[in-house]
Amino acid sequence: MYLGLDLGTSGLKAVLIDEAQHVIAEASAPLAVSRPAEGWAEQSPADWIGAAESVLGQLAARGLGAVKGIGLSGQMHGAVLLSASDDVLRPCILWNDTRAHREAAELDADPRFRAISGNIVFPGFTAPKLVWVARHEPAVFARVARVLLPKDYLRLWLTGEAVADMSDAAGTSWLDTGARDWSDDLLAATGMTRAQMPRLVEGAAVSGHLRPELADRFGLPRGVPVAGGGGDNAASGVGVGVVHAGQAFVSLGTSGVLFAANDGYRPDAASAVHTFCHALPGRWHQMGVILAATDALNWFARLARADAAALTGALGPLLPPGKTRFLPYLGGERTPLNDAAIRGAFIGLDHATDRAAATRAVLEGVAFALRDCRDALAATGTRIDSLLAVGGGARSDYWLGAIATALGTPVVVPVAGDFGAAFGAARLGLMAATGAGVEVVTPPATARMIEPDRALSAAFDAGHARHRAAQAAIRGLT
CATH class of the missing domain: 3.30.420.40 (ATPase, nucleotide binding domain)
Incomplete structure (x- = not known):
């Protein structure tokens, strides 16, 4: 079996697929969005962990001992700011938060961003959010040791590894999208460094392995590989x-x-x-x-x-x-x-x-x-x-x-x-665990x-x- 976890805006969904890629079980847990000001949208990463515990608990009741691989998907662009000890410094600023529109326009005026990232710097992307934090919450910014995307915070909890995949990273405005690597120039333009970024892997590659204590808690095998996964839309593309x-x-x-x-x-x-x-x-x-x-x-x-x-x-x-x-x-x-x-x-x-x-x-x-x-x-x-x-x-x-x-x-x-993002994530988990190629990614x-x-x-x-x-x-x- 292979497990896919999709961290959406309104809820976290999990699916289990068998060797023939048939969905055999699923579970979900709701999430709420906080809007403390006009144009703002935030969530507490602790709520994501609670939702993950809920869906894993639901699925554990039917048995997870045969799971061979896990894949992750999730809402893109969110800024999870962590301290040197991986403490969450503030609520995650979500993809549909537009508070950083001025900062986005300023970064977009720098021709390097479009040339290297291949995209306009949109207000919902990650990089302008960090510039906003630096200006409006300088004490928080000074403590930022690591920035993760939402699904990658789940990965940190699951594996202890700080890793992002290429599709999700491409929505930060920090990635050289053609070269599939972080751009030191774009990071420096926002006051960030490569050391604050997660390690990059492809979506079907192994990013880490499930922590033993979580495996034991939910009845999963120890050492299950966790795939790089994908941003929600890229994972949906794999799913369909x-x-x-x-x-x-x-x-x-x-x-x-x-x-x-x-x-x-x-x-x-x-x-x-x-x-x-x-x-x-x-x-x-x-x-x-x-x-x-x-x-x-x-x-x-x-x-x-x-x-x-x-x-x-x-x-x-x-x-x-x-x-x-x-x-x-x-x-x-x-x-x-x-x-x-x-x-x-x-x-x-x-x-x-x-x-x-x-x-x-x-x-x-x-x-x-x-x-x-x-x-x-x-x-x-x-x-x-x-x-x-x-x-x-x-x-x-x-x-x-x-x-x-x-x-x-x-x-x-x-x-x-x-056949959505959770299913696509499970497919990526299958590919990471077995080494299978694109031939397993067929339309429904x-x-x-x-x-x-x-x-x-x-x-x-x-x-x-x-x-x-x-x-x-x-x-x-x-």
């Missing part, structure tokens, strides 16, 4: 078999991601497209990222005092976009806007706008934001030959129909099962395909044009 050029997936989780695999390093930072290392050696990937996908739907569900699934389930067949529009920028946006200040809006409200119309507007707004990402990816020369749908939002056929029609691309829905079987509604293509094109006009108007107000 998106590892070759032309393959892509759309993820409808807390954030929204349009992820395309590449067999070479072809960055275009100016497009606000993310170009990161993949979780497998010799591969990279590009992403268009929006900060609120199901997060936007869940926000509206709370406002409407309704269940999100009930809202989407009551919509019926796909309709043309209406007058009511929604911009899903609840906490800024990445691709293609790179705008931490922009905020969401409902536009075109009238007496006929009911709960169903507003729900459709939210789903369409996310679909149009993903189309913006598709256009940005296409401008870099990245092609999308096939598109799979993953994430909680992929349960809504209405939403997938809107995305397929907005992008003009069929969307493949995999057979029932979990197709349950059905959501075709674009060609009769509505023109209406969705017009809706996207209205979305872009509203986007421009809102940017003028923020």
Whole structure:
């Protein structure tokens, strides 16, 4: 058996797979986000350890004695600041925290960052957070001996090793993404050194071994190897078999991601497209990222005092976009806007706008934001030959129909099962334990395909044009 752990924003998920890569057990534990100020988002790393103890305890009840490898995945970009004795110095500043937007703009103005990292320095990335800490919490910054990404703090607890994988490290603004190594120049530009960085490994390589006391506590074999793992999206790419050029997936989780695999390093930072290392050696990937996908739907569900699934389930067949529009920028946006200040809006409200119309507007707004990402990816020369749908939002056929029609691309829905980041992490654990190569990373079987509604293509094109006009108007107000 092989164990995958995925440290998400809203919870930690674990899956067990067998030798045939079938999921045989899973467990989860919830996590909460603290928002102490506007634009801030933090979590306590101690809560991650508590969640890990919970899921391991749940799985221990069915037996973990046959586990041969462990893989890790997790939310990217978070800054876990540790002292020389590995004490946590402050709550982790998360990926969707935009407090460091000024610092990010300053770093991005230094041409070395785009040239070496291959990406814009976004406010949610790790490096500008450390500059923010240096300016606003200098006593904390003075004690920083080590910076880890969220999943790598779990690794430290599991193995005692301070290690990061290439895909997660690529989202820090400190990695030479083409060379797959830390950049001493970029580190120095933020007051950091290589000594404060974790050791780097590829996602399918062994990063360390499970500590004996944890093995004994949860009934795991001693010495189980822990793979390098991957950032959540790269691990999801491994989970759904998106590892070759032309393959892509759309993820409808807390954030929204349009992820395309590449067999070479072809960055275009100016497009606000993310170009990161993949979780497998010799591969990279590009992403268009929006900060609120199901997060936007869940926000509206709370406002409407309704269940999100009930809202989407009551919509019926796909309709043309209406007058009511929604911009899903609840906490800024990445691709293609790179705008931490922009905020969401409902536009075109009238007496006929009911709960169903507003729900459709939210789903369409996310679909149009993903189309913006598709256009940005296409401008870099990245092609999308096939598109799979993953994430909680992929349960809504209405939403997938809107995305397929907005992008003009069929969307493949995999057979029932979990093929996301936790599954991808388990696959990486298998590869680390057995030495298996990319041949084990296959896509799941197709349950059905959501075709674009060609009769509505023109209406969705017009809706996207209205979305872009509203986007421009809102940017003028923020």
